[in-house]
Amino acid sequence: MTTAPTVPRELTQARLDRRAHVGTQFLASSPYTTADRVEESVQRYGQRPCLHFGTQSWTYATFNEGVNQVAHAAHALGVRRGDVVALAMENRPAFFFAWFGLSKLGAVVAFLNTHVSGRALEHALEVTGATTVIVGSECLAHFAATPGLPAGLRLWLWPDAERAADPAHHALCALDLSTQVAQAPTHNPPAEWRAGLVAGDTAQYIFTSGTTGLPKAAVISHARWLMAGAGMQAIWEIVPEDCFYCFLPLYHGAASMSATATALTAGASLALRRKFSRSEFWSDVRRYQITMAQYVGEICRFLLSVPPAADDKNHTLRKMSGTGLTPEIWAQWVERFGEAQIFESWGSTESNTSTLNLDNRIGSCGRVPFWEKTNLRLVRYDIANEVHPRGADGFLQLAEVDEPGEAIGMIYNIPDVVAGRFEGYTSAEATEKKILRNVFAPGDAWWSSGDLLRADADGYCWFVDRIGDTFRWKSENVSTAEVADALGDFAGLDALTIYGVQVPGHEGRAGMAALVLLTGAVFDPAAFWALATARLPRYAAPLFVRLSATADMTGNYKLRKVDLQREGFDASLVQDPLFVRDDAARTYVPLNPQALAKALGG
Numbered sequence: 001m002t003t004a005p006t007v008p009r010e011l012t013q014a015r016l017d018r019r020a021h022v023g024t025q026f027l028a029s030s031p032y033t034t035a036d037r038v039e040e041s042v043q044r045y046g047q048r049p050c051l052h053f054g055t056q057s058w059t060y061a062t063f064n065e066g067v068n069q070v071a072h073a074a075h076a077l078g079v080r081r082g083d084v085v086a087l088a089m090e091n092r093p094a095f096f097f098a099w100f101g102l103s104k105l106g107a108v109v110a111f112l113n114t115h116v117s118g119r120a121l122e123h124a125l126e127v128t129g130a131t132t133v134i135v136g137s138e139c140l141a142h143f144a145a146t147p148g149l150p151a152g153l154r155l156w157l158w159p160d161a162e163r164a165a166d167p168a169h170h171a172l173c174a175l176d177l178s179t180q181v182a183q184a185p186t187h188n189p190p191a192e193w194r195a196g197l198v199a200g201d202t203a204q205y206i207f208t209s210g211t212t213g214l215p216k217a218a219v220i221s222h223a224r225w226l227m228a229g230a231g232m233q234a235i236w237e238i239v240p241e242d243c244f245y246c247f248l249p250l251y252h253g254a255a256s257m258s259a260t261a262t263a264l265t266a267g268a269s270l271a272l273r274r275k276f277s278r279s280e281f282w283s284d285v286r287r288y289q290i291t292m293a294q295y296v297g298e299i300c301r302f303l304l305s306v307p308p309a310a311d312d313k314n315h316t317l318r319k320m321s322g323t324g325l326t327p328e329i330w331a332q333w334v335e336r337f338g339e340a341q342i343f344e345s346w347g348s349t350e351s352n353t354s355t356l357n358l359d360n361r362i363g364s365c366g367r368v369p370f371w372e373k374t375n376l377r378l379v380r381y382d383i384a385n386e387v388h389p390r391g392a393d394g395f396l397q398l399a400e401v402d403e404p405g406e407a408i409g410m411i412y413n414i415p416d417v418v419a420g421r422f423e424g425y426t427s428a429e430a431t432e433k434k435i436l437r438n439v440f441a442p443g444d445a446w447w448s449s450g451d452l453l454r455a456d457a458d459g460y461c462w463f464v465d466r467i468g469d470t471f472r473w474k475s476e477n478v479s480t481a482e483v484a485d486a487l488g489d490f491a492g493l494d495a496l497t498i499y500g501v502q503v504p505g506h507e508g509r510a511g512m513a514a515l516v517l518l519t520g521a522v523f524d525p526a527a528f529w530a531l532a533t534a535r536l537p538r539y540a541a542p543l544f545v546r547l548s549a550t551a552d553m554t555g556n557y558k559l560r561k562v563d564l565q566r567e568g569f570d571a572s573l574v575q576d577p578l579f580v581r582d583d584a585a586r587t588y589v590p591l592n593p594q595a596l597a598k599a600l601g602g
Helices: 009-023 034-045 060-076 093-103 118-128 140-144 167-172 177-182 222-236 253-266 281-288 299-304 327-337 428-433 480-487 525-535 562-567 593-599
Strands: 049-053 056-059 084-088 108-111 132-136 154-158 202-207 217-221 243-246 269-272 292-296 319-323 341-346 376-379 405-410 435-437 445-455 460-466 471-473 476-478 493-502 509-517 544-547 578-582 587-590
Touching: 009 222, 034 060, 034 093, 034 222, 034 253, 049 060, 049 093, 056 060, 060 093, 060 177, 084 093, 084 118, 093 108, 093 132, 108 118, 118 217, 132 140, 140 154, 140 167, 154 177, 202 222, 202 253, 217 222, 217 253, 222 253, 222 319, 243 253, 243 281, 253 269, 253 292, 269 281, 292 299, 299 327, 299 493, 327 341, 376 445, 428 435, 460 480, 471 493, 471 509, 476 480, 480 493, 480 509, 480 525, 493 562, 525 578, 525 587, 578 593
Parallel strands: 049 269, 084 108, 084 132, 108 202, 132 154, 243 269, 243 292, 292 319, 319 341, 509 544
Antiparallel strands: 049 056, 202 217, 376 405, 405 445, 435 445, 445 460, 471 476, 493 509, 544 578, 578 587
8 A cells, every 4th residue: 555645735735725715704793504505506407417316316306395395384283484394204205395494494304223223213313403394204213112202293204106105103293294295385485484593593403323322403503504504515616517426324424415405506416325335336327327425434345345347437426425334444445446535524413513624644534734723633641541631730631743642622702704614413411511611721611522533743633432432451552443453354354343341350442353254254273363463462352253144333333332332251141153363373262261371371
């Protein structure tokens, strides 16, 4: 793998300054909102393609007509500015029509995870205060399986031609919204219907894609959504001829903020797919002439698992943006599918700071050319004691070059300025838990990411691990992300999860690898031992291996670890094959008491 020459700091900063300049244009007091963005896009790009889905396409003008019909229908049913309406629907055009139609009324739209039911669904409705839910028939069964729905909650059904609901569940719904939408006017609703709404008001609630516990509802203002779109349009250099591939779930920020907001800002189009498909990815790219795609988690690894084809480099995809692309997978991707501008980044839906790799530096999640030009800092974190060490002056300490530190963002509290704000969550308690105070000066406040990054001498940042995922074994800190990066190209691997497990009688946690193999692949324990010990220190090479049939993932293709960690290597809980490292035999062997004692030196 070759490393690209270091780009001069000034050139990288000049590109970052474009986004910073755009951010200053969005003021909290401005009356310009999401609805205005839609209507302005129609004025500028009315006859250009806006949305593709299967064999159907909408221009900006016809897209807006569908949005307007929802606005008129929902208004007739009593939805007003400030009302919270939840949306439970998979990726399909109706999601956009409902979302932006409600925005034209000044309502707040709460995006619900399409996989949740029971307590998780009850929680989502409670923390957002939604009084109405537009529910696709593909999600109606989740509501039927949730007995504790809030009293008085109204469900409005939107049927799905692909996935009809059980007729017995229809009684849960007060009406079929799609019928009323079809009969509603197509012209823009009066702007007076959202009079008083400003950009600093809440536009959406987007739930964090956390891998443990109940997710939090992040507050997204109109200004934040608009700023994301305009900033990305400038820095990604998106033009009307571009087409985004939208297969990540719209209920998460990557698709609904980065992709959708950027496309509408630039007059570009969106090719919408219900769910990610590794077998259909490239046919969709060629069919819709897609130029820009997002990736998260394991997406790129999955695409590399498809057998090579003669036309692998015959496509229009030229730009990609996302998180979690390891150096090995990155290099394999470019070699197989051709050169592309890859914007690897770090941040989150709710973060007030971020990093972005503009230089195609393989493996880096972004660059800070000049630290004085950003509100991001990396501060020392004691993993063993789970605290931030403070210096003699009582304040936190900056991490040194190449030293892992927690990424934090200074919270700006400047009247009318949205950039740098931490808009937080619907829960004041959850919001406060993410704020560090008295960090570098009395009374200052910083957003706490919970992520460990390191920055090299050139300002390139590298994701190390999530705090809580990093563990100690043999008195050494082990980054699960770095172990996963080192082992990610193991032959036959489809998904890999690295985590620490407790070992009775031993301090810390030992490393464990849960492997999901491609269909037909056979686990070669000696080859895995050779790869792990060649690339990793002995303390970091996984002590245990678990062969799983499927990977436990979030809806956004991030690997979950909580159940794996809880089960550990307990044979009474784990039905999957388990192995333990045998260094003398230079392999991994089936786990049994004797093999475990040998591995632990007993």
